[in-house]
Amino acid sequence: MHIDILIDASGSMGYMKGAGKEHENKYLIDAKYTRTDLVKSILINHLIPKISYCTSLQIDRFRNLKKRDINGNPIIKNKKYLEYPKNINHYKGNYNRDLIVQKINTIPNPEPGGTPLRWSLLNKIHNLSSNKSNIIVITDGDGYLDSKTDTDWHNAVYKRIIDSKRDIKIHIIGIAQGDVAKTKSKELCIRTKGVYINLDSINYDASKLDGLLFTIKSNITSQVIKEQIELLPTNSIVVEEDGESKSVDLAKKEEKFFNSNLEERVEKNTQSLLLISNQLDNIIKLLKSNESVGEQEITDLAENEEYNNRIGRKAEKYLYTELLKKNWEKVVWVNEETEQFLPYDFKVSNKGKILYYECKGTASDSKEFLLTKREWQFYLENRNNYRLCFVSNVNLEPSYVRFMDLINDMEQSKLLPCSSINKKVKANRIIFQILNT
Numbered sequence: 001m002h003i004d005i006l007i008d009a010s011g012s013m014g015y016m017k018g019a020g021k022e023h024e025n026k027y028l029i030d031a032k033y034t035r036t037d038l039v040k041s042i043l044i045n046h047l048i049p050k051i052s053y054c055t056s057l058q059i060d061r062f063r064n065l066k067k068r069d070i071n072g073n074p075i076i077k078n079k080k081y082l083e084y085p086k087n088i089n090h091y092k093g094n095y096n097r098d099l100i101v102q103k104i105n106t107i108p109n110p111e112p113g114g115t116p117l118r119w120s121l122l123n124k125i126h127n128l129s130s131n132k133s134n135i136i137v138i139t140d141g142d143g144y145l146d147s148k149t150d151t152d153w154h155n156a157v158y159k160r161i162i163d164s165k166r167d168i169k170i171h172i173i174g175i176a177q178g179d180v181a182k183t184k185s186k187e188l189c190i191r192t193k194g195v196y197i198n199l200d201s202i203n204y205d206a207s208k209l210d211g212l213l214f215t216i217k218s219n220i221t222s223q224v225i226k227e228q229i230e231l232l233p234t235n236s237i238v239v240e241e242d243g244e245s246k247s248v249d250l251a252k253k254e255e256k257f258f259n260s261n262l263e264e265r266v267e268k269n270t271q272s273l274l275l276i277s278n279q280l281d282n283i284i285k286l287l288k289s290n291e292s293v294g295e296q297e298i299t300d301l302a303e304n305e306e307y308n309n310r311i312g313r314k315a316e317k318y319l320y321t322e323l324l325k326k327n328w329e330k331v332v333w334v335n336e337e338t339e340q341f342l343p344y345d346f347k348v349s350n351k352g353k354i355l356y357y358e359c360k361g362t363a364s365d366s367k368e369f370l371l372t373k374r375e376w377q378f379y380l381e382n383r384n385n386y387r388l389c390f391v392s393n394v395n396l397e398p399s400y401v402r403f404m405d406l407i408n409d410m411e412q413s414k415l416l417p418c419s420s421i422n423k424k425v426k427a428n429r430i431i432f433q434i435l436n437t
Contacts (some may be wrong), residue, residue: 003054005047006087007062008137011111015028043059044101052352059091061088061110063116063119064113065083085116086124090243134168139185154184163428169193171189171195173197174190323346333346345359356387369390370430
């Protein structure tokens with residue numbers, strides 16, 4: 001079993017030093033740790049101890065580097081840095097836990113740079129020496145290509161795997177990935193029969209991480225157990241006697257053959273028992289973590305708030321242009337200059353009537369949104385003058401649906417006050433699922 005681990009070394013995985021005041025230290029965990037610190041903790045304490053059965057292991061980081069001239073200065077073209085992708089190797093060889101941990105501990109926090117997911121995975125697939133492999137990717141972003149989002153990286157990677165005719169499973173550990181990146185990553189994992197998890201709630205709680213990582217560890221361990229069973233020598237052989245095939249007990253007819261294979265059988269059975277023990281340990285830790293497989297959290301953390309604010313801003317900007325197309329007397333975008341923290345985003349005047357518009361947005365095809373307790377109370381107090389617009393796919397081809405009255409929309413089965421999947425919601429939040437619109 002060969003395993004490759006690819007670690008995102010883009011700028012958001014570090015301190016973002018030199019990226020400007022608006023970016024520096026914006027992605028830290030608890031205002032102290034970087035996402036690279038989290039990755040090292042995941043590897044050393046949760047993954048590496050559980051893959052001792054692998055025959056070979058390679059750990060690389062991937063990132064975009066700035067192209068430089070002969071004097072070492074970054075090359076700028078059209079006001080943008082010219083970049084090139086690179087995989088940086090940190091370990092390659094047989095399983096040696098102490099040496100692997102030592103190498104992981106030397107991984108530095110990265111400088112600002114992009115996330116060349118397509119190039120890194122295609123390069124890895126091209127250079128694989130085995131026809132079977134598990135590739136574990138740890139990333140916090142989306143594909144990055146020529147200073148723009150690489151919208152098709154997941155499809156390109158899957159096509160390369162199919163064309164290579166190899167058994168390659170992609171497992172992705174997302175770290176606070178946004179909706180679009182999450183969708184692409186999950187789709188690639190499902191297609192390759194790998195596992196996708198997204199660590200929305202980032203912390204160093206060992207039991208929680210064990211629960212969240214259970215599916216990846218279990219998936220790979222199960223593959224090895226299956227391979228071990230398939231490789232075990234059989235207890236009987238087939239011989240030709242009088243033109244007929246007969247199953248002959250090795251203990252009676254081929255004692256010499258049995259004895260010569262006894263050592264091999266004992267070794268493989270021992271390996272299988274160790275793997276099964278490993279799998280049981282995974283399950284025990286899952287139960288202790290009180291986390292069910294597939295459960296998802298949507299806790300508002302600082303790094304997620306940064307992303308959510310960007311999506312919310314884009315959604316409001318799109319909706320503002322749409323509202324201006326209406327023949328209304330006045331449309332006021334209350335957050336146009338700066339966030340006002342009001343329970344509504346637009347104030348519309350029409351024929352002497354004031355309407356309050358709330359905007360909710362997502363970068364994916366998701367059909368769910370949250371209202372805070374304050375927003376819900378404002379709706380109840382201004383029910384006849386309140387409208388809610390939900391904008392989807394804000395980064396690609398945005399569109400919106402308008403709800404005239406939330407309670408009436410629930411009565412008409414357009415909205416459902418619950419999620420379609422298991423989620424933990426922060427206090428004083430109401431989650432709505434959009435049904436028939």
